[in-house]
Amino acid sequence: xxxxxxxxxxxxxxIFSPGIRMLVEVMQEIGxxxxxxxxxxxSGMGHAITIGNTIRLEKSKLFxxxxxxxxxxxxxxxxxxxxxxxLKNRVPHLVVSGINHGSNSSISVLYSGTMSAAIEAALExxxxxxxxxxxxxxxADFQYIRSWVKQITETALTKGIxxxxxxxxxxxxxxxAPLKGIKFCRQAIARWEERFEERYDPYGxxxxxxxxxxxxxxxxxxxxxxxxxxxxxxxxxCTYDLTAHTSIGWLxxxxxxxx
Amino acid sequence: xxxxxxxxxxxxxxIFSPGIRMLVEVMQEIGxxxxxxxxxxxSGMGHAITIGNTIRLEKSKLFxxxxxxxxxxxxxxxxxxxxxxxLKNRVPHLVVSGINHGSNSSISVLYSGTMSAAIEAALExxxxxxxxxxxxxxxADFQYIRSWVKQITETALTKGIxxxxxxxxxxxxxxxAPLKGIKFCRQAIARWEERFEERYDPYGxxxxxxxxxxxxxxxxxxxxxxxxxxxxxxxxxCTYDLTAHTSIGWLxxxxxxxx
Numbered sequence: 001x002x003x004x005x006x007x008x009x010x011x012x013x014x015i016f017s018p019g020i021r022m023l024v025e026v027m028q029e030i031g032x033x034x035x036x037x038x039x040x041x042x043s044g045m046g047h048a049i050t051i052g053n054t055i056r057l058e059k060s061k062l063f064x065x066x067x068x069x070x071x072x073x074x075x076x077x078x079x080x081x082x083x084x085x086x087l088k089n090r091v092p093h094l095v096v097s098g099i100n101h102g103s104n105s106s107i108s109v110l111y112s113g114t115m116s117a118a119i120e121a122a123l124e125x126x127x128x129x130x131x132x133x134x135x136x137x138x139x140a141d142f143q144y145i146r147s148w149v150k151q152i153t154e155t156a157l158t159k160g161i162x163x164x165x166x167x168x169x170x171x172x173x174x175x176x177a178p179l180k181g182i183k184f185c186r187q188a189i190a191r192w193e194e195r196f197e198e199r200y201d202p203y204g205x206x207x208x209x210x211x212x213x214x215x216x217x218x219x220x221x222x223x224x225x226x227x228x229x230x231x232x233x234x235x236x237x238c239t240y241d242l243t244a245h246t247s248i249g250w251l252x253x254x255x256x257x258x259x
Numbered sequence: 260x261x262x263x264x265x266x267x268x269x270x271x272x273x274i275f276s277p278g279i280r281m282l283v284e285v286m287q288e289i290g291x292x293x294x295x296x297x298x299x300x301x302s303g304m305g306h307a308i309t310i311g312n313t314i315r316l317e318k319s320k321l322f323x324x325x326x327x328x329x330x331x332x333x334x335x336x337x338x339x340x341x342x343x344x345x346l347k348n349r350v351p352h353l354v355v356s357g358i359n360h361g362s363n364s365s366i367s368v369l370y371s372g373t374m375s376a377a378i379e380a381a382l383e384x385x386x387x388x389x390x391x392x393x394x395x396x397x398x399a400d401f402q403y404i405r406s407w408v409k410q411i412t413e414t415a416l417t418k419g420i421x422x423x424x425x426x427x428x429x430x431x432x433x434x435x436a437p438l439k440g441i442k443f444c445r446q447a448i449a450r451w452e453e454r455f456e457e458r459y460d461p462y463g464x465x466x467x468x469x470x471x472x473x474x475x476x477x478x479x480x481x482x483x484x485x486x487x488x489x490x491x492x493x494x495x496x497c498t499y500d501l502t503a504h505t506s507i508g509w510l511x512x513x514x515x516x517x518x
Binding site: 041043044045046047048049050051052054055056057073076077080081083084085107109110111116119123124125155159160162164165168182184185186187189191192193194195196198199205206207208209210235236237238239240241242243244245247248250251252254255 | 300302303304305306307308309310311313314315316332335336339340342343344366368369370375378382383384414418419421423424427441443444445446448450451452453454455457458464465466467468469494495496497498499500501502503504506507509510511513514
């Protein structure tokens, strides 16, 4: 494109996190960057929005060279306030979210604030990508995926993303480097097996910690989980249309009602 | 079925809300009921879960005649702790969530704590229904939909729900009574047009209220919005597989990478 593309950057780990810093750096090599990101970590926030409460938005000093804001709201709030208040009539060519510190593959997409921000962008009619690194180490290295993040973003800008679709991009951890390439995948149908650990606070009141293990029995080789555990970057195109279209006919046949 | 079905009840408006009270009453006419619901309102929580923080769970005195708990977590947390801690080896025949005080049709399904609780149940392998009443009036009347809630629940128990699918049931407001019947629908592809109202607090610091108008340009007569505005109950079968399967081929064709 003739002029530099406008790219909106957000995340769910918060504006202080290393993942968004690298994402901003890469996006600055590609286009004009505006950042609106949460002022505190919002992992696991899903598609939560702030209803019946106030939202703060302040200029951020963390990225002094660009237009950057920190927001008290959820990741989805950040995209909404970016579009309707910060950018107003400026329409971004792309919205990128991340780079999340941890996996958002398989069903984790539903719990992910990173991906919900990207899906919110799609709901607002904007092409969007969520990036996640499958590495929970506190000092996770984001640098080895840097060239891939740039390449995927540039390809999205030139080749496009299908209308209404959000790309869920997950990178395998560094132990798989050098990465083998990209696989377009479906979301693995796996689940989390939770356990609730019962404890008592100093006042004798019971509380719980939720912990869980990811349990993937989906053996398909077309899934994001297969790609990631075989050294590939997984890209799942995601829709915000939750309708199970093929179930409508079944229900019309099986459920009979007096009209 | 020979023995009474076990039904787990939750919601997002909180255990004190009138919608869950009526839902519990109706479910008690059908089966054995266990309640695990948020101890405070959780509207707009989407599929948020509690990560890195503690969860409280206390026996509730609101439903003294049954097994009922109030939980400090999100609606999705409530389903997780119900399955893995409260019920353990008791497997519910059905999970019902609601009755939400307000619409969860169209894309509101993504923001809805009510529906996220129901979808969480599906992720856990359980059949589930989310019920919502499209009436925001503080004194909304839930009674006129009572017989429909019972009929839909009984049909779900006898005819079944497709595996992995969650039913998103919305009732039109009372002005459409008597209701014409049920339509199995797809989710309307609409959007919210947000506005952010800028204000200043007593300390001179800026804050925002998010407000929005629902904007439906999807004129299809097979949508939940069409059904609701024509006096029908809408039922959208929902999946937790966000994969836009038909986009995988497009991406494989259009995006070419060096391997």
